Each structure stands twice: as C-alpha cells, then as structure tokens.
Amino acid sequence: MDFKQEVVALLKTQIDALTEAEIEESIEVPKYTHMGDFAFPCFKLSKAFRKAPNMIATEIASNISNDAFEGIEAAGPYINFTINKAAYAKDVIEHVLDLNDDFGKQNIGNNDSVIVEFSSVNIAKVMHIGHIRSAMIGNSLARIYKALNYNVTRINHLGDYGTQFGKMILAYKLWGDRAVIEQNPVDELVKLYVKFHDEADKDDSLNDQAREWFLKLEQGDAEATELWQWMKDFSMVEFNRVYELLNCEFDSFAGESFYSDKMPAILTELREKNIVKKDDGAEIVDLEPYGMPPCLITKRDGSSLYVTRDIAAAVYRKKTYDFKKNIYVVGAEQKLHFQQWMQIVKLMGYDWADDCVHVPFGLVSMEDGAMSTRKGRVVKLEEVLLKAKESILEIIEEKNPTLDNKEEVAKQVGVGAIVFQELFHNRIKDYVFSWERMLSSEGETGPYVQYSHARACSLMRNIDVEGIPVDYSLLNDEASMEVVRHLSKFEQVIQDAARKYEPSILTRYICSLAQLFNSFYNANRISDQSPEIQAARMALVKAVKITLKNGLYLVTIDAPERL
Ligand code: ARG
Numbered sequence: 001m002d003f004k005q006e007v008v009a010l011l012k013t014q015i016d017a018l019t020e021a022e023i024e025e026s027i028e029v030p031k032y033t034h035m036g037d038f039a040f041p042c043f044k045l046s047k048a049f050r051k052a053p054n055m056i057a058t059e060i061a062s063n064i065s066n067d068a069f070e071g072i073e074a075a076g077p078y079i080n081f082t083i084n085k086a087a088y089a090k091d092v093i094e095h096v097l098d099l100n101d102d103f104g105k106q107n108i109g110n111n112d113s114v115i116v117e118f119s120s121v122n123i124a125k126v127m128h129i130g131h132i133r134s135a136m137i138g139n140s141l142a143r144i145y146k147a148l149n150y151n152v153t154r155i156n157h158l159g160d161y162g163t164q165f166g167k168m169i170l171a172y173k174l175w176g177d178r179a180v181i182e183q184n185p186v187d188e189l190v191k192l193y194v195k196f197h198d199e200a201d202k203d204d205s206l207n208d209q210a211r212e213w214f215l216k217l218e219q220g221d222a223e224a225t226e227l228w229q230w231m232k233d234f235s236m237v238e239f240n241r242v243y244e245l246l247n248c249e250f251d252s253f254a255g256e257s258f259y260s261d262k263m264p265a266i267l268t269e270l271r272e273k274n275i276v277k278k279d280d281g282a283e284i285v286d287l288e289p290y291g292m293p294p295c296l297i298t299k300r301d302g303s304s305l306y307v308t309r310d311i312a313a314a315v316y317r318k319k320t321y322d323f324k325k326n327i328y329v330v331g332a333e334q335k336l337h338f339q340q341w342m343q344i345v346k347l348m349g350y351d352w353a354d355d356c357v358h359v360p361f362g363l364v365s366m367e368d369g370a371m372s373t374r375k376g377r378v379v380k381l382e383e384v385l386l387k388a389k390e391s392i393l394e395i396i397e398e399k400n401p402t403l404d405n406k407e408e409v410a411k412q413v414g415v416g417a418i419v420f421q422e423l424f425h426n427r428i429k430d431y432v433f434s435w436e437r438m439l440s441s442e443g444e445t446g447p448y449v450q451y452s453h454a455r456a457c458s459l460m461r462n463i464d465v466e467g468i469p470v471d472y473s474l475l476n477d478e479a480s481m482e483v484v485r486h487l488s489k490f491e492q493v494i495q496d497a498a499r500k501y502e503p504s505i506l507t508r509y510i511c512s513l514a515q516l517f518n519s520f521y522n523a524n525r526i527s528d529q530s531p532e533i534q535a536a537r538m539a540l541v542k543a544v545k546i547t548l549k550n551g552l553y554l555v556t557i558d559a560p561e562r563l
Pocket of ligand 1: 120
C-alpha cells in the first residue's frame with residue numbers, strides 16, 4: 001500500500017481547488033513522529049474555501065477517515081495523518097518477505113547502459129592500501145546500478161602504457177635478472193624502477209633511452225612488446241589475487257594500451273576540427289576560455305599521452321556501449337585531468353561528454369604514518385587484507401573454535417571489516433585507516449553488522465513459527481516501529497546512493513539498521529513468548545535479515561550466517 005497516495009486520494013475527495021499532483025507536492029513529513037507520518041498544510045486553500053487555514057484543517061479532518069490511518073487530526077493549519085501501525089508494519093514487512101533476495105532491486109534504469117570504470121591500477125606497480133578506494137567505491141556503485149536495472153559494464157582501465165614502460169624495459173635490460181624477477185615479480189620491478197630514477201638523476205641520457213623504448217613499444221617492436229606483455233601478465237596474477245579477496249569483478253580490462261591503435265584517428269579528428277594547435281613541436285589544446293590550463297595532446301617526439309588515451313577511450317566506449325552514463329571512479333587529484341579531456345570531447349562536438357562523470361575520492365592514510373608511495377615505502381593492500389583475516393581467525397579460534405569453515409568466515413569478516421571502513425566514509429573525505437576501530441565488534445563496524453545478521457540467522461534457525469499467522473498489531477511498540485520505518489526506506493536509499501555516487505549512504509543505512517535491530521532485540525524478548533508474539537517478532541527479524549544481507553551485498557560485503 002502506498003500510504004502517501006492514500007492521503008492524496010482522501011484529501012482529493014474534499015479539495016477541488018488543487019490537482020492530485022499539487023496535493024501530493026504539498027504533503028510534508030512531520031519532524032516528530034508523535035505528530036504523525038504525513039502532514040498537509042492548508043494555507044493554499046484559504047482562498048478557495050474562504051476560511052482561515054485552521055478552520056479548513058478542522059473541517060477536512062472531520063470529514064475523512066480510512067482504515068489505513070489510526071489518526072487524522074487537525075493541528076493548527078495542518079492536517080496530520082498517523083498511519084495505522086499494524087497496517088503499516090504488515091505492508092512493509094510483507095513487501096520485504098515477498099521480494100526476499102530481490103528486495104532492493106527496482107526498475108529505475110530500464111536496462112540503459114551504464115559504464116563504471118574503477119580500480120584502473122598501474123601495471124608493474126604494487127597495489128597499496130590507497131588502491132582500495134577506487135576498487136571498492138566502484139565495485140559497490142556497479143552493484144548498486146545493477147540493482148536499479150541498469151545494464152552495467154565494469155571496466156578496469158589498466159595503466160599498462162606510457163613512458164614509464166620505456167623506463168621499466170630499459171631498467172630491466174640494464175640491470176634486471178629474469179630469474180630473480182620471476183620469484184617476486186612486482187617487488188623486483190618496483191626496485192628496478194626506483195633504481196632507474198636514482199641513476200637517471202645522475203645521467204639524463206637514460207631518460208632519452210627510455211623514451212626511445214616507449215616509442216618502440218608504440219611502434220610494435222617485438223622485443224619491447226614481449227617484455228611489456230611479460231610484465232603485464234605477472235602483474236595481473238598479483239592483482240587478481242587481490243580482486244578475488246575483495247569480490248571485485250570486471251567485464252573488461254581494456255586499459256590504456258588497448259587504445260594505442262585508436263589514437264591516430266582521434267588525432268586526425270582533433271586536427272581536422274581545428275581543436276589542437278602546434279606548440280613548439282608538440283600539440284596542445286587551448287582551454288583558457290574554460291578557465292583551465294592548456295592540455296598537451298602529443299609530445300614533441302610524437303608519442304601519445306594519458307589524456308589522449310582517455311579521449312580515445314571515451315569515444316570508443318560511446319560507440320561500443322552506447323552509454324547513458326560513463327562513470328570514472330578516480331582520485332580527486334585527477335580532477336583537472338578529467339575536466340580537461342571532457343571539455344575537449346565537448347569541443348569535438350559530442351554532447352555525450354555531459355554523460356561522463358568523474359567520481360572523485362580523498363586519501364586514505366595509515367595511523368602510524370607508514371604510507372608513502374615514494375621510494376617503495378608502501379603498505380600492500382594484499383598484506384592488509386590477509387592480516388585482517390588472520391586477526392579475525394585468532395578471535396574465532398578463541399571464541400568459537402568449533403565453527404565450520406573458519407578460514408572462509410575469517411576472510412569474509414576480516415575483509416568485510418576493511419571494506420566497511422572504506423565505504424563508511426563520505427568518499428571525498430580523507431580518512432585514517434584504524435585497525436582497532438575497524439576490527440571491533442562494537443560501534444560502526446563491519447563485524448558489528450555481520451554479527452547482527454548472524455544473530456538474526458540464528459534466531460531463524462532456533463525459533464520455529466512455521467504456519468502461525470502473523471498479527472502485525474503485536475509490533476506496535478516503538479522499538480519495532482523504528483525498525484519498520486527504517487526498512488521502508490531501503491529502496492529510496494539505494495536510489496540516493498546511486499544518484500550521489502555515494503556507497504557510504506548505504507553503508508550508514510545498514511549500520512543504523514543493525515543498531516535499531518539490536519535495540520528491538522533488547523527491548524523485545526522472543527524465545528520465551530507466546531507463539532503469536534514470536535510469529536510477529538520473527539517476521540520482523542526475517543525482514544531485517546533479508547535487508548542486511550541485500551544491503552551488505554550492495555557494498556560488497558559477505559554476510560555469513562554463523563560467526
Ligand atoms: N592508472 C591511473 C592511475 O593509477 C588511473 C586511471 C584512471 N582512469 C582513467 N580513465 N584515466 O593514476
């Protein structure tokens with residue numbers, strides 16, 4: 001039942017002067033629950049009724065009634081509607097129970113195409129704790145958009161091209177040892193990369209040689225290509241281990257190199273449309289009219305750039321996926337880069353530039369200041385995830401040693417704790433990674449929410465209410481109603497999270513649901529109650545369990561049934 005529509009219909013029987021849409025628009029939600037669930041202000045009616053708003057409110061309120069509302073009362077110039085709690089609880093809970101795993105799914109998107117680009121890590125570099133941000137915000141947004149019935153394509157725009165590969169190839173050729181590298185590929189390559197920079201500081205000719213190697217790679221030179229492919233392959237092995245731990249899925253790994261053969265056409269187009277101009281042997285786009293610095297499109301040696309590959313990628317994606325929205329989950333430090341190339345795409349005459357969205361986020365730092373990307377002093381994401389898993393495993397061994405598949409559960413809770421912390425913060429904010437806060441089973445944490453879910457599962461295993469009809473009027477206490485009201489918001493919250501590209505809205509919602517559920521549980525005993533009371537309370541427990549599970553799924557956190 002749509003209670004708001006009921007209110008509109010009831011009011012419409014008394015009001016000729018406003019259309020149904022106008023009535024609906026005026027309906028407010030009172031600030032305090034004791035004032036009812038909906039309020040209709042009568043100010044606009046004084047002309048048509050030729051009366052003071054207070055009198056109109058009294059008159060209309062006395063003329064209407066309906067089983068869906070336990071109170072329809074005038075309060076000054078307002079008419080307050082209080083929903084019949086039993087009808088409301090029934091309505092909300094049965095909706096959840098009927099939909100079950102599908103609760104939350106809605107057809108907002110009509111299967112329109114949406115691209116979510118996320119993670120987009122650089123090959124031959126360590127995946128550090130900072131990389132969790134794009135990976136998890138993006139993965140969650142992909143799930144959220146999918147739930148809203150968008151046809152989602154998840155793209156990992158791998159950083160597998162550019163002058164740094166010239167450096168890496170050269171460093172390998174000068175100082176590398178294949179056997180050593182294969183033992184521990186990414187770490188060894190990072191070492192070589194650091195060495196390259198140290199040496200190049202002393203001998204600038206190394207930089208020229210590196211540029212030559214990248215140019216060779218762009219021109220398809222066999223040796224350069226073989227070495228590059230080798231680095232790419234072992235990097236992917238390491239990345240995939242992390243993606244698996246994080247439940248990150250991708251439909252495409254078309255990274256920067258994928259666009260190398262698509263760039264010449266873009267450059268021709270930019271020249272024909274007079275968008276680029278020559279500048280000391282290079283080519284740039286003047287963006288001064290848009291308040292931005294000029295953008296370099298080709299270098300003096302003719303090699304292409306990061307930004308040019310992004311333009312080529314956007315054009316390719318439009319052609320291939322005909323997106324309604326093309327989302328880039330990339331750190332806030334690249335804001336200007338995105339503004340620049342999106343402006344260039346606009347200058348090329350493509351309206352769909354407006355459908356490209358940069359979703360930025362802030363930094364994550366470690367409590368002890370251990371994080372510094374320079375000189376390889378980084379905190380590896382994989383190590384953090386495994387350490388969290390180990391910590392949880394220790395707790396399980398101590399508190400619940402007979403639990404089945406402890407390893408798997410420890411992974412779900414350990415990784416879930418990190419992901420929860422990651423997605424709890426408003427994405428644009430910087431946050432400090434805290435082991436202690438994150439792994440606690442109290443407060444706003446992943447383990448707390450997972451524990452609440454497992455508690456609901458345990459109640460469902462232990463209390464049998466099969467076949468007992470549910471009398472929803474037994475859920476009329478405030479703690480139960482708080483849960484019901486919160487459940488009713490889930491679908492809207494998913495839409496808000498999608499519209500604002502903000503998984504934290506959903507994470508916070510889930511966390512509040514767990515808190516309200518625990519208050520409900522503390523206020524309402526279940527185990528030693530009459531079958532009728534048990535049946536009503538268990539209906540609520542089950543609805544909470546479904547919502548926690550579906551909500552956790554959308555923020556990419558597993559929901560184990562036993563902890
Ligand atoms: N690989 C880049 C980096 O690590 C991020 C790529 C972002 N995506 C894009 N389409 N430019 O900085």
